[in-house]
Amino acid sequence: MDILSLKDIQNIQKELQDKHKEKWHALTPEYGRSCLLWMMEEFGEIVSVIKKCGENDIMNNATVRNAFIEEFVDVMMFINDALLCYGISAEELSSAYIKKYHKNMGRNWDEEHANYLQEIK
Template structure:
């Protein structure tokens, strides 16, 4: 069976993990969202470190390096889900706006936009 994690499942898992640790972790409230954005950025830094130290070739061909890379990317998504939950972004709202953003980006002329500054 192929794995396929939906945004709904990610948000539920984030809430479940928080429920399991709520006595030790910050409340699931908007005023803690910026802290979790910073945690997410920290995890992005760990991803960047792997790319810099190991390179694309090892990420693509060394199973141990790849697993570590994917694990750190998962940390990024976990904090991302925490931020969405703290700001009460639900699956429908996220999906609607994501699809709208995708459609807009498909119609953008990035070369022209960047040339204009």
């Protein structure tokens, strides 16, 4: 089984978009908002599987697990559509992801949370 890179995923998404270009919206900045809203609906479907089936079935029932994973794929597809709408490349996303990882590795979450609580009081 292949492991897809971010670039592979974006290329697959572009191919899918091209196949359905007569029916689907173009991947333009104006459509980016809609992609994100559709993504939120797909997140709701993930939550629905959790609520209806529970963690045990997600982990041990192949049919439920496959449905759960498929909903995650739907979310990822809309994320990729939004990235493409805004012209965000796999390289830009990778760079930002690594930068955020390093930032988070250096953060003191307990201190930040305590400071936040003091700010809102």
